[in-house]
Amino acid sequence: MLRSCTAALRTLRALRGRREGASPAARDPVLARRWFSTEKVIPKDHALPNPSWSKDLRLLFDQFMKKCEDGSWERLPSYKNSKLVKEQLSQAQLFTRGYEDGLGFEYVIFYNDDEKRTVCLFQGGPYLQGVPGFLHGGAIATMIDAAVGMCAAIPGGIVMTANLNINFKRISAPFRWDSLCHRRAGIIW
Amino acid sequence: MIRRGLRAAARLGHHGALPGGPYILPTFSLVSAFGSSMDSLVSRFCQEKTDLKNYALPNASWCPDMLNLYHEFLEKTKADGWIRLPSFKSNRNHIQGLKLPLVLTVSSDKSDCHIFTRCIKTEGQGYEYVIFFHPSKKKSVCLFQPGPYLEGPRGFAHGGSLAAMIDETFSKTAYLTGDGLFTLNLNTRFKNLIRMGSLAVLNVGVEKVEDQKLYISCVAQSTDQQTVYAKASGTFLQLQLEEDSSQYYTLCLQESLLPTALPTWDTPQSSGGCPGSNW
Numbered sequence: 169m170l171r172s173c174t175a176a177l178r179t180l181r182a183l184r185g186r187r188e189g190a191s192p193a194a195r196d197p198v199l200a201r202r203w204f205s206t207e208k209v210i211p212k213d214h215a216l217p218n219p220s221w222s223k224d225l226r227l228l229f230d231q232f233m234k235k236c237e238d239g240s241w242e243r244l245p246s247y248k249n250s251k252l253v254k255e256q257l258s259q260a261q262l263f264t265r266g267y268e269d270g271l272g273f274e275y276v277i278f279y280n281d282d283e284k285r286t287v288c289l290f291q292g293g294p295y296l297q298g299v300p301g302f303l304h305g306g307a308i309a310t311m312i313d314a315a316v317g318m319c320a321a322i323p324g325g326i327v328m329t330a331n332l333n334i335n336f337k338r339i340s341a342p343f344r345w346d347s348l349c350h351r352r353a354g355i356i357w
Numbered sequence: 358m359i360r361r362g363l364r365a366a367a368r369l370g371h372h373g374a375l376p377g378g379p380y381i382l383p384t385f386s387l388v389s390a391f392g393s394s395m396d397s398l399v400s401r402f403c404q405e406k407t408d409l410k411n412y413a414l415p416n417a418s419w420c421p422d423m424l425n426l427y428h429e430f431l432e433k434t435k436a437d438g439w440i441r442l443p444s445f446k447s448n449r450n451h452i453q454g455l456k457l458p459l460v461l462t463v464s465s466d467k468s469d470c471h472i473f474t475r476c477i478k479t480e481g482q483g484y485e486y487v488i489f490f491h492p493s494k495k496k497s498v499c500l501f502q503p504g505p506y507l508e509g510p511r512g513f514a515h516g517g518s519l520a521a522m523i524d525e526t527f528s529k530t531a532y533l534t535g536d537g538l539f540t541l542n543l544n545t546r547f548k549n550l551i552r553m554g555s556l557a558v559l560n561v562g563v564e565k566v567e568d569q570k571l572y573i574s575c576v577a578q579s580t581d582q583q584t585v586y587a588k589a590s591g592t593f594l595q596l597q598l599e600e601d602s603s604q605y606y607t608l609c610l611q612e613s614l615l616p617t618a619l620p621t622w623d624t625p626q627s628s629g630g631c632p633g634s635n636w
Contacts, residue, residue, distance in 0.1 A: 261505070262509075263506065263507050263508060263509060263515035263517060263518055264515075264517070266477070266483075267476070271476075294469055294471065295471045295473065296473045297448070297470045297471060297473060298448065298472065298473060298528065299457070299539065300448055300449045300470065304472065304473035304474075304521065304524070304525070305521075305524045305539075305543060306473055306474070306517070306520055306522065306523070306524035306525055307473045309517055309520040309521060309524060309545070310515070310517025310518065310520060310521055311517070313515075313517040313520065314517060317516075328547070329516045329547050330546065330547060331544070331545070331546045332516070332520060332544070332545045332547070333545075334544070335541070335542050336542065339539065
């Protein structure tokens with residue numbers, strides 16, 4: 169999906185920035201000039217723990233952060249908007265980041281470049297309900313689409329979801345998605 | 358498989374959410390021989406006398422295409438057998454007087470739960486939709502207008518939002534047609550992107566009901582039917598809800614009625630007194 173490309177490009181820029189030790193604005197002079205002079209807009213990275221995260225989610229997060237220490241895994245940052253500059257006309261925000269902490273999608277995606285694999289840790293909040301007490305199948309589909317899309321977009325470039333086929337095995341509590349790219353993605357129309 | 362989990366959980370004899378595999382079902386079949394009549398399901402679902410806010414009504418954010426088709430289908434509800442489905446904040450509100458089988462009851466203190474497709478409250482920002490259902494044809498039509506909070510690619514709706522809207526329409530259709538409750542499979546083939554603020558029409562139909570599974574399909578397309586956004590198919594597990602006898606008992610006490618028609622039941626669960634909270 170093109171959204172995967174957009175998200176992936178943002179993530180790749182952020183990853184390269186972190187590796188090179190520079191902030192996105194410092195590397196992009198045009199971007200730096202457009203920031204308000206009296207206000208430094210630092211986009212919030214939502215793929216970090218907050219008080220709504222359960223113990224299980226934090227535990228898994230810590231386990232994967234340990235795996236990142238040797239460089240084999242990368243934590244993918246996640247921002248609400250596709251732009252770092254305020255746009256008065258656009259109210260758009262990334263679908264999966266449009267909720268207050270703990271109410272919607274709480275997730276973080278880790279990527280392994282050698283294995284071309286992503287792992288998504290996901291905790292669904294009370295605004296994602298389907299059958300009372302359980303997560304909506306569509307919310308799960310959204311999360312799978314996001315994680316698998318990221319897996320395809322980072323190595324593959326521009327991708328678009330052509331088919332999303334989900335067999336539900338059990339009704340959900342917080343869970344972890346493990347997706348593996350089996351083949352190179354291309355533009356599919 | 359969800360059904361294997363259900364039977365296994367019955368043997369464990371728990372209730373509430375189980376770690377790893379929650380479900381429990383007693384030994385009766387998942388759907389009784391007679392099931393729930395469609396009329397009964399529809400009448401409970403479409404509560405006319407309620408103070409609950411119905412989100413499936415026009416508002417200022419609806420585009421002209423959506424308004425026009427809405428009124429066209431509204432006319433069809435008068436004579437052609439179509440029913441406009443109300444849409445409340447939570448699925449609990451749609452099935453008052455019913456509950457999940459005891460073993461699927463999840464204790465939760467989250468009274469502010471929202472159904473996923475009604476979680477964005479600001480008009481026009483998230484899911485704007487209304488579902489029309491035709492009982493005898495076992496079909497539904499969903500008019501869906503995605504707002505800017507559902508963005509994926511810039512200016513277009515996130516694929517997950519369309520998958521969720523399809524799943525939601527499937528869910529309501531499956532439930533009203535034949536107690537379809539849980540999604541077993543959802544297969545979505547995306548064809549084109551939906552521009553935010555434009556209308557997508559989801560035509561949904563039940564293909565067959567077999568072996569306690571309900572098979573359902575959807576074509577999502579533009580108003581003029583020239584652009585197909587996605588085709589999807591789904592499978593739902595049939596699971597009949599139970600009468601909420603605790604709520605009935607409370608009502609009887611309030612109305613000074615003797616519950617002589619009730620079979621024996623366990624001690625009514627108390628969970629704060631909110632109707633429908635004993636799920």
